[in-house]
Amino acid sequence: MTATLASRPRPAGLRAGWLAGGVAAVLVALIAGLAFGSVALPPGGVAIELLNLIPGVRLHSGLTEREVAILTELRLPRVVLGLLVGGLLALAGAAYQGVFRNPLADPHLLGVAAGAGLGVTAVISLRAGTTGDATANLPVGVPVAAFAGALLAVALTWLLGAAGGRDRSPATLILAGVAVSSFLAAGQTYLMQQHVDTLREVYSWLLGRLATAGWHDVLIVLPYAVVTAVIVLAQRRELDVLTVGDEEASGLGLHPQRSRYLLIVAASLGTAAAVSVSGLIGFVGIIVPHTMRLLAGPSHRSILPLSVLFGGAFLALADLLARTAGGQAEIPIGVITAFFGAPFFIVVLRRSRAGTP
Amino acid sequence: MIRARDLRVRLDGNLIVDGVDLDVASGEWVMVIGPNGAGKSTALRAIGGLLPFTGVVELDGRPIDTLHRRERAKTIATVNQTPTVPPGMRVLDYALLGRTPYIPPLGRESAADLAAVEEVLESLDVARFAGRRLETLSGGERQRVFLARALAQGAGILLLDEPTSALDIGHQQEVLELIDRLRAERGLTVLATMHDLSVAGEYAERMVLLAEGVVAAAGTAREVLTEENLAKHYRVRVRVIDGEHGPLVVPVRHR
Numbered sequence: 271m272t273a274t275l276a277s278r279p280r281p282a283g284l285r286a287g288w289l290a291g292g293v294a295a296v297l298v299a300l301i302a303g304l305a306f307g308s309v310a311l312p313p314g315g316v317a318i319e320l321l322n323l324i325p326g327v328r329l330h331s332g333l334t335e336r337e338v339a340i341l342t343e344l345r346l347p348r349v350v351l352g353l354l355v356g357g358l359l360a361l362a363g364a365a366y367q368g369v370f371r372n373p374l375a376d377p378h379l380l381g382v383a384a385g386a387g388l389g390v391t392a393v394i395s396l397r398a399g400t401t402g403d404a405t406a407n408l409p410v411g412v413p414v415a416a417f418a419g420a421l422l423a424v425a426l427t428w429l430l431g432a433a434g435g436r437d438r439s440p441a442t443l444i445l446a447g448v449a450v451s452s453f454l455a456a457g458q459t460y461l462m463q464q465h466v467d468t469l470r471e472v473y474s475w476l477l478g479r480l481a482t483a484g485w486h487d488v489l490i491v492l493p494y495a496v497v498t499a500v501i502v503l504a505q506r507r508e509l510d511v512l513t514v515g516d517e518e519a520s521g522l523g524l525h526p527q528r529s530r531y532l533l534i535v536a537a538s539l540g541t542a543a544a545v546s547v548s549g550l551i552g553f554v555g556i557i558v559p560h561t562m563r564l565l566a567g568p569s570h571r572s573i574l575p576l577s578v579l580f581g582g583a584f585l586a587l588a589d590l591l592a593r594t595a596g597g598q599a600e601i602p603i604g605v606i607t608a609f610f611g612a613p614f615f616i617v618v619l620r621r622s623r624a625g626t627p
Numbered sequence: 628m629i630r631a632r633d634l635r636v637r638l639d640g641n642l643i644v645d646g647v648d649l650d651v652a653s654g655e656w657v658m659v660i661g662p663n664g665a666g667k668s669t670a671l672r673a674i675g676g677l678l679p680f681t682g683v684v685e686l687d688g689r690p691i692d693t694l695h696r697r698e699r700a701k702t703i704a705t706v707n708q709t710p711t712v713p714p715g716m717r718v719l720d721y722a723l724l725g726r727t728p729y730i731p732p733l734g735r736e737s738a739a740d741l742a743a744v745e746e747v748l749e750s751l752d753v754a755r756f757a758g759r760r761l762e763t764l765s766g767g768e769r770q771r772v773f774l775a776r777a778l779a780q781g782a783g784i785l786l787l788d789e790p791t792s793a794l795d796i797g798h799q800q801e802v803l804e805l806i807d808r809l810r811a812e813r814g815l816t817v818l819a820t821m822h823d824l825s826v827a828g829e830y831a832e833r834m835v836l837l838a839e840g841v842v843a844a845a846g847t848a849r850e851v852l853t854e855e856n857l858a859k860h861y862r863v864r865v866r867v868i869d870g871e872h873g874p875l876v877v878p879v880r881h882r
Contacts, residue, residue, distance in 0.1 A: 279758035281736055282720045504733055510720070511727050513713035517677050522780070523700030523728035568715035571735075 282569035292579030296353060299586035303349035304341055307593055311337055347485045351547065352589045353582035354488065354495050356554055358544040360581020362537040363555020364573050365502045368509035369533045373618055374444045376555040377541040381450035385423025386545035388458045389415035391472055395465035413494060416542035424538050426450045475549040477602035480589050487547045494543030501536035502574060505529055509570035551604045553611020558584055560618055628653045629674060629784060629818060633682040636673045643669040645840035656810060656817040658827040661837035662861050667820040668708060668788050670837065674818065675705040675786045686784060700728035703784040704777035708792060712761050718772050719757040722748055725779025747778045751805065767798035771805070778809065787819035803830050828852050828873035836860060848873040
């Protein structure tokens, strides 16, 4: 063996450079998301105001009181929510792809989002009689209903996909997901038709929105985000072992079914939380993890944490585009992500067909 | 040491292994042969703890169902007939998967784990591929990396299902010599299935002939590889010639 110490490969893992890149992406998205909009604020002043949020720090930013209010009361919760939802959707996508060993798995393609959507629609529709604007302040029960719907959906998709037998292709599971999505969407449409008074609210929520976000939504999603992130990130090495398949993983001392259930429940919880505050925002769970896999290698020890960071940055920037690109009217953020995501999905599909996911 | 008694395995309701007794002494190499569908692979998977079974399987004197998964993985390592090649994974990371039973939950590979894997890669002469992606290696190189992952488990018992089925005769011999050398150096107990009867006989200290889920013959290569046994269980006409390291089996055409 002639290799020197320097040329010796290191075990797969999260490289410091990539971690720094992810943190930088989040900071750029944060400051851009805060500085740009209907009223432009100087990015330097925005950065100083962010530092002022740290207790004990008091620096002069040059922003007026009104500008500070726009920053902390309107834009900051929205950008933070974008970071959280984007990070959650990307992390859930990466977890599903690892668990199902399927490059096409994604919260939306598996029907999980549709299941969560049905849960949310049910809650919004059924409580509409009692209050005025049903979506203005999201009831705390919404994520619970979304989670129930999400678990139901992923279980249905898994069962239907498994009916294809042992040697099922990645596409089989996704076809099952499409069927489940359609079924649950039909249920959702029925509910919406039965409760026309809430049709508008449900529609605006369906298209994906971070628009009505206040700190209330951030606080609703935060505990779920933390639980999901802790569980999924703790299983990062197990996901790498699972890439050799259940039987070999079992021979290596792993409990594949236990890891799988744990990851599916956690990813579905994260998806449900994201869907209940932001509606149906597609493709984040497929664009971000695949990009990370291409750039930083196939180990989940780097894909998972990087998906959280870059997924958050991606969605916060997509939201900035949604707010600014359409002039006065906001473009629904789900439209923006689909615009980038659909062509990307076709590329992934072609690669996975060629046998190199 | 492996001791199996009255081993029975059902797959989808069919009895594939129907009461097999099998012993492999410490440091011994036993070859399991038999026609297609005889239950060789299934028996091996059950002994490795990867399939539910009835009967008794003991590893180093301990019943396998009393071993925790991790402990089992430190005792017995299996190389499947066609191990999965995870897309994009490098040789080093693949071999490190073998250290899984030593890594605590939430933990990561220690310097000792890395050292153990580097030592194994060196001894299998694949250290120079450590940074290469597994799918870019040739069949023979890959087989050695599969072995490296199994050896990294630090288990004293090695189960090999058709370890040379994908290799040409040159690489076949190379891999079997390597296994024999490792067995001697590390005191490994080896149980393997093989299709090539002459080659199996050359390396085996004892052989077990399985047919229709039961042991049809067991003993030394000379006792098992007889024209009568093979005619009866493989339905083939063969000439068995005495070779330097054991009997050589040559198929003969019917007239």
